[in-house]
Amino acid sequence: xxxxxxxxxxxxxxxxxxxxxxxxxxxxxxxxxxxxxxxxxxxxxxxxxxxxxxxxxxxxxxxxxxxxxxxxxxxxxxxxxxxxxxxxxxxxxxxxxxxxxxxxxxxxxxxxxxxxxxxxxxxxxxxxxxxxxxxxxxxxxxxxxxxxxxxxxxxxxxxxxxxxxxxxxxxxxxxxxxxxxxxxxxxxxxxxxxxxxxxxxxxxxxxxxxxxxxxxxxxxxxxxxxxxxxxxxxxxxxxxxxxxxxxxxxxxxxxxxxxxxxxxxxxxxxxxxxxxxxxxxxxxxxxxxxxxxxxxxxxxxxxxxxxxxxxxxxxxxxxxxxxxxxxxxxxxxxxxxxxxxxxxxxxxxxxxxxxxxxxxxxxxxxxxxxxxxxxxxxxxxxxxxxxxxxxxxxxxxxxxxxxxxxxxxxxxxxxxxxxxxxxxxxxxxxxxxxxxxxxxxxxxxxxxxxxxxxxxxxxxxxxxxxxxxxxxxxxxxxxxxxxxxx
Amino acid sequence: xxxxxxxxxxxxxxxxxxxxxxxxxxxxxxxxxxxxxxxxxxxxxxxxxxxxxxxxxxxxxxxxxxxxxxxxxxxxxxxxxxxxxxxxxxxxxxxxxxxxxxxxxxxxxxxxxxxxxxxxxxxxxxxxxxxxxxxxxxxxxxxxxxxxxxxxxxxxxxxxxxxxxxxxxxxxxxxxxxxxxxxxxxxxxxxxxxxxxxxxxxxxxxxxxxxxxxxxxxxxxxxxxxxxxxxxxxxxxxxxxxxxxxxxxxxxxxxxxxxxxxxxxxxxxxxxxxxxxxxxxxxxxxxxxxxxxxxxxxxxxxxxxxxxxxxxxxxxxxxxx
Numbered sequence: 001x002x003x004x005x006x007x008x009x010x011x012x013x014x015x016x017x018x019x020x021x022x023x024x025x026x027x028x029x030x031x032x033x034x035x036x037x038x039x040x041x042x043x044x045x046x047x048x049x050x051x052x053x054x055x056x057x058x059x060x061x062x063x064x065x066x067x068x069x070x071x072x073x074x075x076x077x078x079x080x081x082x083x084x085x086x087x088x089x090x091x092x093x094x095x096x097x098x099x100x101x102x103x104x105x106x107x108x109x110x111x112x113x114x115x116x117x118x119x120x121x122x123x124x125x126x127x128x129x130x131x132x133x134x135x136x137x138x139x140x141x142x143x144x145x146x147x148x149x150x151x152x153x154x155x156x157x158x159x160x161x162x163x164x165x166x167x168x169x170x171x172x173x174x175x176x177x178x179x180x181x182x183x184x185x186x187x188x189x190x191x192x193x194x195x196x197x198x199x200x201x202x203x204x205x206x207x208x209x210x211x212x213x214x215x216x217x218x219x220x221x222x223x224x225x226x227x228x229x230x231x232x233x234x235x236x237x238x239x240x241x242x243x244x245x246x247x248x249x250x251x252x253x254x255x256x257x258x259x260x261x262x263x264x265x266x267x268x269x270x271x272x273x274x275x276x277x278x279x280x281x282x283x284x285x286x287x288x289x290x291x292x293x294x295x296x297x298x299x300x301x302x303x304x305x306x307x308x309x310x311x312x313x314x315x316x317x318x319x320x321x322x323x324x325x326x327x328x329x330x331x332x333x334x335x336x337x338x339x340x341x342x343x344x345x346x347x348x349x350x351x352x353x354x355x356x357x358x359x360x361x362x363x364x365x366x367x368x369x370x371x372x373x374x375x376x377x378x379x380x381x382x383x384x385x386x387x388x389x390x391x392x393x394x395x396x397x398x399x400x401x402x403x404x405x406x407x408x409x410x411x412x413x414x415x416x417x418x419x420x421x422x423x424x425x426x427x428x429x430x431x432x433x434x435x436x437x438x439x440x441x442x443x444x445x446x447x448x449x450x451x452x453x454x455x456x457x458x459x460x461x462x463x464x465x466x467x468x469x470x471x472x473x474x475x476x477x478x479x480x481x482x483x484x485x486x
Numbered sequence: 487x488x489x490x491x492x493x494x495x496x497x498x499x500x501x502x503x504x505x506x507x508x509x510x511x512x513x514x515x516x517x518x519x520x521x522x523x524x525x526x527x528x529x530x531x532x533x534x535x536x537x538x539x540x541x542x543x544x545x546x547x548x549x550x551x552x553x554x555x556x557x558x559x560x561x562x563x564x565x566x567x568x569x570x571x572x573x574x575x576x577x578x579x580x581x582x583x584x585x586x587x588x589x590x591x592x593x594x595x596x597x598x599x600x601x602x603x604x605x606x607x608x609x610x611x612x613x614x615x616x617x618x619x620x621x622x623x624x625x626x627x628x629x630x631x632x633x634x635x636x637x638x639x640x641x642x643x644x645x646x647x648x649x650x651x652x653x654x655x656x657x658x659x660x661x662x663x664x665x666x667x668x669x670x671x672x673x674x675x676x677x678x679x680x681x682x683x684x685x686x687x688x689x690x691x692x693x694x695x696x697x698x699x700x701x702x703x704x705x706x707x708x709x710x711x712x713x714x715x716x717x718x719x720x721x722x723x724x725x726x727x728x729x730x731x732x733x734x735x736x737x738x739x740x741x742x743x744x745x746x747x748x749x750x751x752x753x754x755x756x757x758x759x760x761x762x763x764x765x766x767x768x769x770x771x772x773x774x775x776x777x778x779x780x781x782x783x784x785x786x787x788x789x790x791x792x793x794x795x796x797x798x799x800x801x802x803x804x805x806x807x
Contacts, residue, residue: 034523034763035569041524041537116536120528168570184569184576185751185759187655209652209749212759215635216749219650223642375764378522383534396527 023203023485025466027478028217028226030233032210033188035168036179038158039112039119042168044395044476048230049188049208051477054095055158055173058086058105059151061477063470065306067151071100071159071174081146081428086139093195094161095171095178102133107162109141120396124153146426148433149398156475176201176481186210190480201481202468221247221461227485228462228469230478234347235293241461251295252471253306254458255397258348260341260356260451262389265411268337269389275448277327279317281363286319287355288454291348295457301445302400304455306472308430309400309437316445324363336364342381342390345371349391352453356391382409393456397475400437401425403444412449494788498781505777506770510554513766514547520567523763541567543766554770563774564767566760573771577753582657583745584753587668587675588737594676595683596730602680603687604714604722607695619688625681634674634747641670651749671748675741679733686729690722697721724795731787735780 033045042050052060058072069075074087092100109131112119127147132140143150161172171179176198177190188208192201209226211217218237220226232238241247260282262269269275284298299305300314328336339360343353350371357367372380381387404421406413417440424436458473468482521537529537538544542553557564563573602618609615642650648670654663694700694714699721703713742754753772760768792799 035571040570041568043523043526115532116540118524118529118533118537120526122533123528123530166570181655183653183655183657183751184571184579185755186653186749189655207655211651211749212746212755213749216651216747219638219643220652220749223646223650225649225652374762375518375522378525379517379519382527383531394527399527402527 024205024207025203025228025480025483025485026226027206027208027228027230027480028211028220029208029230029478030211030214030217031230032185033182036171036182037167038156039117039121040168041118045210047476048478049190050171050173050175050179051156051158051475052175052479053177053206053481054171054175054179054190055160056175057155057157057159058088059155061152061155061474063472063474063479065308065472065474067155070155071105075151081426082143084141084143084150086141088137088139089197090137092174092197094174095193095195096161096163097195098161098163100159100161100174101136102139103136104162105139105159106131106133108157108159111160111167112157121153121156124149124401125157146428148425148427148430152398177206180205199481202484203480206480206483221463224463227466228460228483230460231473232459232461235291235295238459238461244464246464248462248464250460250462250471252458252460252473253304254456254473255304255306255399255475256393256395256456256458256473257299257302257304258352258453258456259302259392259394260389260453261392261410262450263385263387263411264413264449265385266388268331268333268339271331272447273327273331274333275451276317277324277331277363278360278365279448279451280320280327281324281365282356282359282451282453283319284314284451284453287352290355291351292454292457295459297455297457299452299455301441301452302394302403302450303437303441304397306474307398307400309434309441311438311441313441313445317448317451321362328363328365333364336360336366338366338368339388340368340370342370342372342377342387344377344391345373349393352391385409385411395476400441400444403449404440410450412444412447414443414447414449417443417447490792491789494785498778498785501781502774502778506558506774509770509773510551511547513764513769514550518764519543520764520766523568523765543567563771566768567765568763568768573767576756576768577771577775579657580751580753580756583653583668583750584738584741587671587741587744587750587752588734590668590672591675591679591737591741592730592734594672595679595733598676598680599683599687603684604691606684606688607691608710610692618684622681622684622688625678626685628678628681630674630678631743631747633677634671634744637670637674638747651747653750667748667750671741671744671750674744674747675737679737683726683729683733686726687722690725691718693725694718694722720794724791727787727791727794731783735783738776738779 029048031045031048033049034041034043036042036046036050038046056070058070059067060070062068071089071092072086073089076085088100088102088105094100111117112121112125113128127143127145128141129144130142134140159174160167164170164172176193176196178193180189180191182188190206192204209220211220214233214237217229218240221229222240238249241249262275264270288296288298298314299312300316303310328334341353341356343349353369357369360367381390401421402408403412404418406418420436420440424433424440427433427436460469460471462469465486466483468484470479520541520543521534524537525534542550565572566576602622606615606618638650641648649667653667654660658664699717700713703717704710741752742758745752745755757769757772760772
């Protein structure tokens, strides 16, 4: 009964709503948050619904990928690059009503760095030595080594009220919307926050509706139950939306790369020549066409166009069956070899595995496809490195840095690359950083550390009545404050 | 009857205890790590270890079992390892969907199957008796998701009479919206369920129609309808009731396919997700509850069968007294 009572209270609309308080937006998604905390396993769904909408950070990423000041109004860096002093924006309130101060920022940063944090940013913020709050509106961060990505990484650190007991089950952020109700398995509703420091959002109420089947999500958009779908996972799903007077389809940039990852610790994939042979034996363009039609792109490396150090390297290790055979012979495998390909059970991995199997058969490599669950992938492959080769989607931005870590699951160990990546992080300018990472990327591609099959497209489908949504997927977030509905 | 009730209640409690312990052991024996659901590509081995420690899944199983028993003694089902929310309130929220969905679908299926089953039996040999039998045969062969998708295409996408799926955020505080969103799923389950039920009712009705007592009643001058209502229904009900119980029990969790097609936040989809994430407290909570529900339904069905058929009552009291 208590659940009913809660949701009754939750559906009372927010006081102080502006002109379009009646605008109620409905967003359809396949990614329900696991919980509300992006530092505690909230997952892709928490980032999608809450980042920028409910929670804000010191900095924000624009749709174009640039970093802007948000809760920080100013910052200075010491000449040695080791001390950052942030001035906080004044007059910012949490949804609970208390003003945001340096104590909250300090708490939010320490939360990420804590031993119990499951945040994926913990690693990239490891150089933070101390966080101090000399007065209510100043935060001083000291580093043990230079970090050119610090500001970028801080855009992912949500500022949470330090008095909030459990951020997994409740929120207290500073964003333009506050969480009204979360009916697990169905809907997450947010409403305009009257005390917001910035421009008031267009729609008074936004409801994220969650689906487990893409077909059900499509039906919801077709029948008008949702106004916009955050990301379409298959081109087949687009056919019903070809009526351009009713629907709009946008294709933006994505950071989701589909990899055939080798275990570089183990024969035969410890030999770069073998990895290059496998890469050359697979026709990436044909694979992309069969999965995504004319969408998405072959980029030939881990770096997508959204990263500043992007270069089109699709010409390296390009499709060439004869060259692949020659390289295999040179590496000591003239007749090929048998291999097991660990394949996550969810789409599109099994389809890709079949394609890879038939391509590699042409050069004598016999592939055994082993279908596994996400859980097994994470335990056996990611944590225990017990595999030969695997397929996996890598969704993170700026994740070339994983090739600099020999302890990462694929075990790529090239001291030169590790050094370039380490130096790029302590670079003094972004130009220097970009230059170093480009060099590292060339090395990684030269070694065929993995086979980067293709980059997913980012497709948003919306009712023609809706405007102002982002076409690009920036760190999985889906900002709704700029969306308007006629 | 009182002795019978007490005996059944003790049996129910024992079965529940045994099944929960078996479940606890099975879940720990199966491979899988709940911490994985909380981690992503950026996580280090140290973070994985910290997550396991935080969840308590790094403790020896005996110690975990002790903690679980202590909680259970306080009627506390624990908290989800993934969402951190109390399992009991999570389940309660899902029951708002699952209970009405199951009960309404079941009632509708009975409303369809009983008259149809009798009609097919009475009209055997005529063309529409054969037609009805054929339709129910067809219903057995059609998968439930297909019926669901067909209904969505016609009533939600073409005619736009009903929503294609979802459940209102306001829950039952918006009763009309909640009911309309359950309508298509209820009809979907009821159609498929009534197909098999019709066949059982049909064969029970045939037995009754061919029985000596009905012939005697008619010979004594009772019209067929009166004879059927007075003697037939009750006799036909006896073999059908246990079947009804099984159908009701299987709908309770078996509705997961329909829940996915209609994006309903029911118990079935919750269980599937919890299994994928190895969310032990949630799995344990849902399965313990459904075991209790299934056992209770079985108990009610047995009791109902005894009330319908006095012969069962006589043998049971005879042996237990």
